[in-house]
Amino acid sequence: MTLEDEPRRSGDDLNVSDFDYELPESLIAQTPLENREDSRLLVLEKNSGHIHHSRFKHLGQMLAPGDLLVANNSRVNLARMHGIRDATGGAVEILLLREVDGTWSAMAKPASKLRAGAALTFPSLRGDVEPARGIVEENLGEGVVRLRFDPVANQRLSCYGVTPLPPYITQTLLDPDRYQTVYSSVSGSAAAPTAGLHFSLELIADLNRQGIGWTEVTLHVGLDTFRPIMVSRIRNHAIHEEWCEVSTEAARSVAECRQRGGRVVAVGTTAARTLETLGACWSDDTPQGFAGMTKIFIVPGHRWRLVDALVTNFHLPRSSLLLLVSALAGRESILHAYAEAIRQGYRFYSFGDAMLIR
Numbered sequence: 001m002t003l004e005d006e007p008r009r010s011g012d013d014l015n016v017s018d019f020d021y022e023l024p025e026s027l028i029a030q031t032p033l034e035n036r037e038d039s040r041l042l043v044l045e046k047n048s049g050h051i052h053h054s055r056f057k058h059l060g061q062m063l064a065p066g067d068l069l070v071a072n073n074s075r076v077n078l079a080r081m082h083g084i085r086d087a088t089g090g091a092v093e094i095l096l097l098r099e100v101d102g103t104w105s106a107m108a109k110p111a112s113k114l115r116a117g118a119a120l121t122f123p124s125l126r127g128d129v130e131p132a133r134g135i136v137e138e139n140l141g142e143g144v145v146r147l148r149f150d151p152v153a154n155q156r157l158s159c160y161g162v163t164p165l166p167p168y169i170t171q172t173l174l175d176p177d178r179y180q181t182v183y184s185s186v187s188g189s190a191a192a193p194t195a196g197l198h199f200s201l202e203l204i205a206d207l208n209r210q211g212i213g214w215t216e217v218t219l220h221v222g223l224d225t226f227r228p229i230m231v232s233r234i235r236n237h238a239i240h241e242e243w244c245e246v247s248t249e250a251a252r253s254v255a256e257c258r259q260r261g262g263r264v265v266a267v268g269t270t271a272a273r274t275l276e277t278l279g280a281c282w283s284d285d286t287p288q289g290f291a292g293m294t295k296i297f298i299v300p301g302h303r304w305r306l307v308d309a310l311v312t313n314f315h316l317p318r319s320s321l322l323l324l325v326s327a328l329a330g331r332e333s334i335l336h337a338y339a340e341a342i343r344q345g346y347r348f349y350s351f352g353d354a355m356l357i358r
Contacts, residue, residue, distance in 0.1 A: 014300060016229050016237075018331060020317045021338055029351035030171040032178045037203045040346055040353040044337045046309075046329040051340055056198045056354050059311070063358075065211030066262035068253060069311070072193040072270045073216040075184035078161035078176075083122035083132075085113065092120055094147070095164050096157070097190050097222050098243065103137060103148045107223070111143045120147070122160045129159045144223070164190055166350055168316075179350075188220035188243070194350045195268030195312050213262070215253040219244035219270040219294070229318055239297040239320060244274040251278065251287035254306060258284055263308040263358070269321045272307050272328075273298065279305025302327040309358040314341060314348040329357045 033039060037057040044051055054062065063069075079096040092114070095107040108114055118136040132153030138146040149157070163176045173179060181196035183204070204214060223240040231237050254275070257264055266272035277294040282305055297320065310328055315321040326334045337355070346353045 029347035068257035071267040245291040255287035
């Protein structure tokens, strides 16, 4: 039986343990490459499972004139803050996730000690700025709280926070801009849309000269990036909402790509989720943008509406992101590709190498 013939099971039939693999710790990239586009690129043919190897700088050779790259332009907030609990002087760490009407949801440590009404103080990282003071409004459980800062501090939170690198990155990032895409423009994420970290402005210009289009959407990366799937059955996992937006101009670019027979290529799982949210109410004849929350959970069995191909990084075991790429190429093909990447010494996760599923 070929991979084309192999039946694909739906999310209802699968366990989280079906999406596990072993990764040598030495392959977890701790620092970005000096040149963004020098990353390696594993190309996976989604219908056959065939694999070949390239470099990200040669991405244009793997695409065709008329294709459209759709990237997430969200920018990472300086969202990790260290402070003290006023009542005890004990240390507290928070990761800001999302602001609604002046109140933030945040992951917190130690969240169990942060009850409603707890006062927190965060020293400034600049000598000429007063500390920020916040009040916990509600402990939501599962390590998440709602808190409100004093109005002055809330307008300049970048004075108190640092780049929120994932926990598997243990080395200091010397240049915080390397955890931002070169096209990031809309602040609001708690983590970078890392597939886009491989692009330089020069590469984007080269792709455009080759007739490969570029448009941008926005999804602010939130809670689920940091939260593992804790249930054994995939159908029981409740994914959290994230805010996203597609302009009418971007929607029209997608429609024009489809009309000319090109491929819509999502740059990263966040762009893919945004596009598939748009696809739920899509019309080629009257493409319209949207802005709002999405909680789309893409698992094997998903019927893809707008995404034809995907540029992505290598994802953690048992993660919702690994489920998403498996929905596009099939679980067996993805795990085979990951095993091949490990054998070839690819670099994994946020600062690691890239994959093109086409």
